Amino acid sequence: MAYKDDQLSEEKVFKDPVHRYVHVRDRVIWDLIATPEFQRLRRIKQLGTTHLTFHGAEHSRFNHSLGVYEIVRRILNNFKDREHWNNEERLLCLCAALLHDLGHGPFSHSFEKVFKLDHEYFTQAIIVGDTKVNEILEKVSPGFARKVADVIGKTYEDKLVVSLISSQIDADRMDYLQRDAYFTGVSYGHFDMERILRVMRPIEDQVVIKSTGMHAVEDYIMSRYQMYWQVYFxxxxxxxxxxxxxxxxxxxxxxxxxxxxxxxxxxxxxxxxxxxxxxxxxxxxxxxxxxxxxxxxxxxxxxxxxxxxxxxMNRRLFKYVEFNPNLQINDLLELTQLFMKAGIEPEYYLVVDSSSDLPYDFYRPGEEEERLPIHLQMPNGSLKELSRHSDIVESISGKKRTDHKLYFPLDKLKALTDNGLKRQIMDILYGQGESRKNVN
Amino acid sequence: MLIKHAKLIHFFCVANEVTGRKKLQKMIYILQKADCPFEEKYQFHFYGPYSEELTLRVEELCNLGFLTETKEDKANYFQYCYHVTPEGENFLKQFTLDMPDMMEKVDLLKSKSSRFLELVSTILYFEDLPQLEQVEKLHQVKPKQNFSDEEIKEAYKFITQIREL
CATH class of the missing domain: 1.20.1250.30 (Growth Hormone; Chain: A;)
Incomplete structure (x- = not known):
């Protein structure tokens, strides 16, 4: 039997707190999980430093990758005999789902910024490079590794395959929202995934949602919105x-x-x-x-x-105040000078951090054709963009929210012996009057 | 500190006006590939290199009042137009940016259509491949665009030209 069709003599399962079980029958998938490159993901946390806020968030990219694989496996079981779906692409989708985060490094977000790295580049490099993962994929067929890399890089020719792994409602997001909610212990982030999987339909170049499933998708979009602001940022x-x-x-x-x-x-x-x-x-x-x-x-x-x-290491973190770069840029310049005077290096101890999110965006003809929207399939077969049918989604569509904060080590400021200087800094940070509470 | 924001305002000052979100996305990508140190991360989306970071940062600049975004009603679609505000210019004055002179590059980019810039940026996205494979990949990922051989030839000429400026 060809390696690509080789099945394990009996199904293996991984117990999973989110999906209950992750099922593996394909030999290729089983072999990929056993590679050193995939096992490495056990040592990379899914949420980086979030465990310092939500102590349960110690789960790894290994957990998440198995979860994404399981969701795609379930979707493809539903797609099996549907029009537009080519079951020959099944193994390719499963491999791409399993390996989509393979290139994440430690604390990806910060590492990528400081060292100018890109985890997506490394995902591709691991898949097509001299690795055990590549060895297994090339055993499927010559060039198969490149195909997997293309699906993950969104440059594969079959857009339906790509949209299963990366779109505004894909297996990646469906897993991380539920998994991160579970491990952080927050009550938002939950939605009826089983329902969504049942109403997903493959069409020529994307996955669409049967219109009767709209409310389940609304719940998913709102979960995402909540998770970004309550957990991720x-x-x-x-x-x-x-x-x-x-x-x-x-x-x-x-x-x-x-x-x-x-x-x-x-x-x-x-x-x-x-x-x-x-x-x-x-x-x-x-x-x-x-x-x-x-x-x-x-x-x-x-x-x-x-x-x-x-x-x-000891979670002695910086404190923060709200910051508006438009109104407070002069405050920031003054603080920079005062920190220098106080011997506190502003480059390391006075930091503006900005976070933004776009919960859902829609297609604007001729303009925003980069992000494929979520389409509902109406009873007559026509497609309707989600926000045009759902008032809830419409209310948050295309709306970005940004949050700027100014971070600093309050303990160092409190320890200043020059009371005049200390008061000047505190007055800018907290406003006159309020600063007194923080000085003492 | 907010350096990435300042770099973008600098770009908008040089450009004076940028019309179209898609065009803006492709301009910044091509400038990055022509050694201008913008730091927005790009991924391949359904229609070419696209940066979510850029989308969000531009929105932040609009929310802060450093940029204005005006919506022009075209026959079948809306087009967005960006200008720097006096507040944006004041904000930029607080920074000493180490940016190369981009004027000629930006003018050249502005003179091209967004379809052409989409073609150029897609070729650049695959520039690590041998040239024949780049073209093959281009047709694979953009079958509906039907880029002609003439357009592709023009795109390669353009890439050489902008990198020499």
């Missing part, structure tokens, strides 16, 4: 992200610009500092390695690096 998590980014910036600066000698040579980081990261280096760095260095760097002589690491 939580200001305390952002404080941890700010510190994490500053640690990486500081370490890179010390290595590159100062010629600083670390107590232990940071060999795992050197190619990152030099912005010349090979696939091999990339795969070696996971969150356990990063935290090992942070633990060590608490003992470094560089006070900024040791202080930031101590804050991160």
């Amino acid at each position: 939580h200001p305390v998590t952002r404080s941890a992200e700010v510190i994490l980014s500053k640690i990486l910036h500081r370490a890179k600066h010390l290595y590159q610009d100062v010629g600083y000698t670390f107590k232990l040579e940071p060999i795992h980081f050197i190619s990152f500092f030099e912005e010349d990261v090979s696939l091999e280096d990339y795969l070696k760095l996971d969150e356990s390695v990063v935290q090992y260095y942070f633990q060590l760097w608490q003992e470094e002589e560089d006070e900024i690096l040791s202080d930031l690491c101590e804050r991160f």
Whole structure:
């Protein structure tokens, strides 16, 4: 039997708190899960620093990847005999679903920003590079690995296949919303996925939703909206992200610009500092390695690096105030000067962080043709864009929300001995009067 | 601190006016590929390189009053037009940006249609492939656009030209 058709003698299952069970019968999928590149995902947290706010959020990208695979498997079971669906694409979809996050590194968000990396690039590089994953995919058929990479990169010719993995209602989002809600313990983020799966219909180049399932999709869109603002952009998590980014910036600066000698040579980081990261280096760095260095760097002589690491490891985070860049840019410039006067390096200790989200966007003919909207399939077979039929979705469609916050170490400010300077800083941060509560 | 926002305002100041969201997306992408240090992350979407970060950042700039977005009613669709406000210009004055002179590049980009820029940006997205495969991939991902050989030839000429400016 060809490897692509090879089935395990009996079905294997992974117990899963979100989908109850993840079912595996294809030998290819079973072999991919066993590769070192996929097992590495156990050591990358799905939500980075969110566990410092929601202590349950310790789940990994491994959990999520299996979850996305399971959702796609269930969708394809429903699609099996439907018009427009080519079952020859089944294994390709399952592999792409399983491997879609393979290139995520430790604390992806901060790492990508500081070291100018792109996890999507590494996902592709792992799939087409000299790896165990590639070896297995090429055993399916020559060129199969490239096809999987193209589906994940959204450059595969069959758009229906791509839309299962990446669209405004795809398996990736359906898994992470439910999984992140489960592990953070929040009450939003839940929706009736079983219902959505039952009303998904394949058409020529996308997946559409049978119109009777509109309310389940409304619930999904609202869940997403809530999760972004209640969990993903939580200001305390952002404080941890700010510190994490500053640690990486500081370490890179010390290595590159100062010629600083670390107590232990940071060999795992050197190619990152030099912005010349090979696939091999990339795969070696996971969150356990990063935290090992942070633990060590608490003992470094560089006070900024040791202080930031101590804050991160012991959750001594920065405080924050609301910030409006339009009205308060002069305040920020003044604060920068005052922090310097106080001997608190503003580059590391005075940080504006902005978060934005677009819960759902719709197609505007001739303009916004980048994001495929969610289409409802009406009883007569015609398609209608979701927000034109749903008042709830219409109310949040195309509306972006931005939140700017200014982060700083309140404990350092409180410890200032120059009371005049301290008062000046506090007055700007908290407003006169209010600042007194924070000074004492 | 808000450097990425400032870089975009700088771009809008150089351009004076940008018409069309799609055109804006492709302009920034092509400028990135021509060594202008914009940092917005792009992914391939259904119709070419697209940056969600850019969409959100432009919206933020509008919300902050640094940019205005006006909606022009065309026959079959709406088109969005962007200008920098005096507040945006004041904001930009707070920064010392290390940006190359982009004037000629931006003028050249503005003179082209969004369809042409879509073609150019898609070719650039696949520029790591050998040229024959780039063209093959282009037709695969954009079958409905029917880009002609002449247009493709013109796009390659344009890429060389903008990189030399």
